[in-house]
Amino acid sequence: MTGSVALIYSTFGSAEEARRVALSLLQEKLVACANHFAPVVSQYEFQGKLHEEQEFPALLKTSTEMVGPAMSRLSILHSFDTPAILHWVVDAADPDYEKWLLGQVRN
Template sequence: MTDQPVLIYTLFGSKAEARKVAKILITEKQVACANHFAPALSQFVWEGKFCEEEEFPVLFKTSRGCAAIAMQRLKALHSFDAPAIISWSADNCDPTYAKWLSDQLEKS
């Protein structure tokens, strides 16, 4: 049986950090794949100050069984003090892709 796919989204402060963290999570079999997007302009308030920063979004693909550990590991590897790490279930997924994804991940 294939575990339900889960998507995890976060942003990094540099392209190099995004690539490094993605490689670690894939090598450790916590995620099956990472999609890196073009830099994004992020606007937010941090410690009472308005900030405008270029950040590097990444969408990680994993399974329900690996998601919690992948998110914990992602937080531990992340350089931000309070990284936006957001996940959601991929309710509709091609079965062939879902099986491939599941086959790439650490089995508990």
């Protein structure tokens, strides 16, 4: 069991935005890795209106210590008024991967 690896999930309005934001977070050492997924169709209600939009999800890997700073920075960089920024702690990770990941983010 580990409590030191964490995941942050968010969706973006374009693949380019997802890559740009992830690159900033990587360069700032707030995350160690970003996985980008194929576009998804998101359906939701916002400000009293139903929406159906194509969005571009990204999974960002970081340490539990960097979750707060990474989420705060992600919120600033994100173009959405109310972005989905979700976090969860990883219960278990390969020890070698965990060591690498923790070495990539700020202490």
